[in-house]
Amino acid sequence: MKTKSLTDTVSGNRLRLAVAAAVLALAAVPAQAEKVETKGGLTVTSDDGQFSMKLGGRIHFDGYFFDEDLRETTSTTEFRRTRLTLSGKAYGWDYKVEQDFAAGDNHDGYRDVYIGTSMGPGYLTIGQFKPYRSMEELTSSNEITMMERPFSSASGLYNGRQFQQGIGYKLKGDMHTLGLSAFNMRNAASDRNEGVGAALRATYTPVRTDSSTLHLGASYSFENANRATPTSSASASYAGRRGPSRTIATMAAGEQVDVIGLEVAGTSGPFYAQAEYAMASFGGGDAGPDQDVTSWYLMGSWMLTGETKPYNGSNGVFRSVKPKKESGAWELTARYDFIENDDVNGVEASATTVGINYYINPAMRFMMNYTMGEDEVTGDETRQLALRGQIAF
Secondary structure (H helix, E strand, C coil), X not given: CCCCCHHHHHHHHHHHHHHHHHHHHHHHHHHCCCEEECCCCEEEECCCCCEEEEEEEEEEEEEEEEECCCCXXXXXEEEEEEEEEEEEEECCEEEEEEEECCCCCCHHHEEEEEEEEEECCEEEEEEEECCCCCHHHHCCCCCCCCCCCCCCCCCCCCCCCCXXXXXXXXXXXXXXXXXXXXXXXXXXXXXXXXXXXXXXXXXXXXXXXXXXXXXXEEEEEEEECCCCCCCCEEEECCCCCCCCCEEEEECCCCCEEEEXXXXXXXXXXXXXXXXXXXXXXXXXXXXXXXXXXXEEEEEEEEECCCCCCCEXXXXXXXXXXXXXXXXXXXXXXXXXXXXXXXXXXXXXXXXXXXXXXXXXXXXXXXXXXXXXXXXXXXXXXCEEEEEEEXXXX
16 A cells, blocks of 8 residues: 655645645735736736736546446546646746646646746747647646547547656747657656657648637657656546546557657537547567557537637647526537557457536536447446536636
């Protein structure tokens, strides 16, 4: 059983004290500040404009209910995410510190923790952040269409390695983005190792109007598991989170995984569609030959109340809608997800998910997903009904 060391306990207490100090600072500064904003959160800016602080957060509370088939499951509730975020500026440099208490109160809970600034024609980021790869992976958990990301994103080929420590540089224009990041195979909670990786993503938006947008993108990523680096694997939770999973392929110790991704997405009035195709090669080393993995998904939604999903040109992703009426906004969603090992016959999994989202206001939404998954290896066909209550500011 894993126990907390004295260092971990002290670190957790320091983090809580830091958050408390930030909240007190935000409460105390307004009387002396030139500008205080409360729209979308609490922001305080110093009278000389050199410093600013913004306090944000999110709560995602989920419930899972399974219809078992061959694999044992446990229906339950949990806090999927409970984050506090402190961001702002200091002498022209941006900073962000984000802690997810649902993942742990020490380094386990670190998410975005970085400093950044405009440099030349682009933007430089240093610290822990998301590498530039996969449209769905780069979409905020507050904005994703379904409750969980598809196999080809963070829950599949990158297998939870959504935040990495390193350096990134991104260019952006009216119709394109180009981002390059280099990182080590260690996040804040991992042991020290010599693993390294890099990611490159480019996007192009040939159509962008108030009611219609067409997004095209491509990415390449590699991760090399040098000395003391844990092995990586593609594992698909085909019946939703906390349900049964199928390991598709595993990279041998000291080897490398390469991933090429293609993406297309767009809106036409209240209709939205998104798809990604990923091809990965897992190094087999002395354990055997390399194994190639293919994964793709098709996802769509229809805003019953007429809204159009907005596009975030800076990051090359779509955002969730803001209701046009006080009664809120309703969205029907659907996705088909597939992943397979091209070198081992029959090792594949798929999932069909349908759902509905209710946006109460710009900060709150409720989500419902019904997932029908299948493991081709065993024939398991577990089903899951998932519910989420969410607030983010």
